[in-house]
Amino acid sequence: MKRAFWRSFAGYNAVLLSVGAVALLTIVSAAFVYSGRAQREAGDALKAARVDRLVLEVISDLVDAETAQRGFIITRTASYLAPYETTLAEFERHVAELRLRAGEIDEGRAIPEAAIDELVTLGRRKMELVKTNLAEVEAGHLDETRVVIASDQGKLIMDAVRGKGAAVREIASAHRIRSAERMREASATLTTLISLGVAMIVVLAVGAAAFIRRHMRDLEAARRDLIEANEDLEQRVGERTRGVLRANEELQRYAYIVSHDLRAPLVNIMGFTAELETATATLRAFVDRHGGDRSDPVVAQAHIAAEEDVPEALGFIRTSMTRMDGLINEILKLSRAGRRLLEPESLDTRDLVEGCVAAIRQRFDEVEAEVTIEGQLPTIVSDRAGLEQIFTNLLDNEAKYLVVGRPGRIVVRGRIERADAIFEVEDNGRGVAEADRERIFELFRRAGPQDRPGEGIGLAHTRAMARRLGGDVTVSSDGANGTMFRVVVAKDLALRIRRGET
Structure with missing residues (x-):
């Protein structure tokens, strides 16, 4: 109109x-x-x-x-x-x-x-x-x-x-x-x-x-119509936003409850597994002492069960429990992060990124990667813990997927565009295929060869946190010669919170 x-x-x-x-x-x-x-x-x-x-x-x-x-x-x-x-x-x-x-x-x-x-x-x-x-x-x-x-x-x-x-x-x-x-x-x-x-x-x-x-x-009539439409739209957006926030809070509470409830039987399983391991050691000692003639098929099968089958099964159980425990811990961490109150403060993002690099310096040393901060990063008002989680996750992820035999290079740069602060974290690793560029941000989803450790939670948590800080995270890559993550957050998070925009 x-x-x-x-x-x-x-x-x-x-x-x-x-x-x-x-x-x-x-x-x-x-x-x-x-x-x-x-x-x-x-x-x-x-x-x-x-x-x-x-x-x-x-x-x-x-x-x-x-x-x-x-x-x-x-x-x-x-x-x-x-x-x-x-x-x-x-x-x-x-x-x-x-x-x-x-x-x-x-x-x-x-x-x-x-x-x-x-x-x-x-x-x-x-x-x-x-x-x-x-x-x-x-x-x-x-x-x-x-x-x-x-x-x-x-x-x-x-x-x-x-x-x-x-x-x-x-x-x-x-x-x-x-x-x-x-x-x-x-x-x-x-x-x-x-x-x-x-x-x-x-x-x-x-x-x-x-x-x-x-x-x-x-024009005046159109302006009045537009004001009415905007007021109606703001009301509907407000209602939907409140609904989404309620659903998000319920989901986070549900995740916390489920994770807490899963931990109890997991602890029991871990305890019984420890008892089984102790019992298996006793059984093995008994078989070794009173096992009889190993030429007897039954005796031989008992020796194999006590020495190989049962320890191997218990090892699989313990490995699965460890992985499940890690997943529960990540879910709990994600739930706590979503419920945590944001604390906006003035941040020199160069100092913040340098702190994140120092915290995982050992990771870069292991893969012989060089991290460079290009130019002057902007000073913004945001949540320190949230930004540290975003940059730590991205830097760790890029160090994880560098190509063996290729000198690792990771570059961080940033700038201000209107009301947003934009950061780019770029590497020369193995890249992300076009079909996986959105999938890698889904919970428990990973892309490419599964030859590196991980649970598929880090990038999902990174995007969720960036959105809480008034922005988003996207990725671009040619699928072979590196990846660039683009992080957008509010330049002034306190102002966004006062306006009810985040």
């Missing part, structure tokens, strides 16, 4: 974000397009306005030249010639700029180049006429100059210039109006797109808020 909820939430979010992203990307792209178009149209309108201004500048230059001419003719004052010279230079500059700006409008297609040429030609004719008149006046040909002026030639040229200038201005003005109109359209479209973008953002924000609110309600 929880996974489906988050998949739904993520799916809706992805769809919402995708739609919003596509819509906003489209709006932004269109905004860029129309913004660029508005900028281009504004540029074209500005260029058309410049052409209009330059046409007026050209006409103004011609008017200024004609004014300077009249002033000089009337007053014969040379100061009127200075404005003429300035106007002549400005005229050429304005003409050059006019050609340049006219060619920029719509790549030169808006204003015909011929119209600009005609305007410039008329302007230059006017300038040439003014220049000629001024030269005639300076030469003293005043009458001839008056005749030229009276002929209205200059006026006709100026009228033509104004007509051509008006035509060019009309073209530029029309282009400017069209560009301004297109600019307004692009700006209006851009404004609409921006408004749509804002509206889309508002819609997405409102939709996202509503969607998140709905999912928060669903």
